Amino acid sequence: MINGKTKLLCLLGSPVAHSFSPAMHNAAFKKLGINASYMAFDIPSESIEATLKTLKEVNFVGANFTSPHKNAVIPFLDKIDPLALKIGAVNTVNYIEGKLIGYNTDVLGFVEALKIRDIQLEKKKIAILGTGGAAQAASVGLLNEQVESIHIFSRSLEKSRGLLNQLESPNVFAVTYDDTMDFKSFDIIVNATPIGMHPYEDKTPISVKDFGHESSVYYDLIYNPPETIFLQEAKELNRVTINGLDMLIFQGIYALRYWYDFDDNQWTRDDVLAILKANGVVSEEI
């Protein structure tokens, strides 16, 4: 029930109409007994500063930022978590004691999806396909877990070198898909490209049989469709596969944790999954 004490949280991006965040967070507030409401606002990047000023005036609790504002919001924040700073992208903002603090929960969500499956990361050789925001979040998350190496694959060496320079780690290497290295030695292969989702549903960024080995893990950050060609090819070879659904779920749970205190078992992965199913974000069979 919205009343005079209801607090405001929101998503700022463009477009936002397709977002599941309002459904997910409003359901969480209901379950956790929090008097707050979460709205989605479609704003251009020129309006970020003015929108934040207004939100501060109404004493909002926090916000999520989505494409294309994850970088653009940074100059307007008072403080940024080191993880978010390293990626140069903020997707969660907390407003505490008059200060705006930025975080990146895509990184946490990406890693949590591996951890809940007990997938060992230490000393593993990783291939990341793509150089966009998702690839950046995945790289930073994995470097924090002491992996042996990360090879960043791009269609352009210039772009993979750009990400390598940003990551500032001797364990990161820039490569192209035409490189002649041994692709079969990778333990975890991450698809951080849009290849596999609409309008590229019938495509895969790599031929899976050329990448990885019998015990490799194939992690596609796409969640719709739940099984891309990349994951189908890996399954046919009896390899371990993960889609992007848990990353999506956990980035939301971690954002909520920055805004409110609650116990792990009060708002869980299964609770979010039920909301996503009810809203048609994922199919009933998953």
Ligand code: NAP
């Ligand atoms: P993005 O910036 O649009 O693209 C990522 C990278 O994909 C680009 O940098 C590009 O790398 C490569 N790429 C683009 N078009 C390509 C093509 N036609 N062929 C081969 N490579 C291509 O996207 P993003 O925001 O990083 O997201 C990447 C994927 O992760 C998307 O599918 C998105 O839905 C998913 N994602 C999932 C979650 C989640 O919670 N599960 C969160 C964020 C993103 P090069 O130009 O260097 O080759």
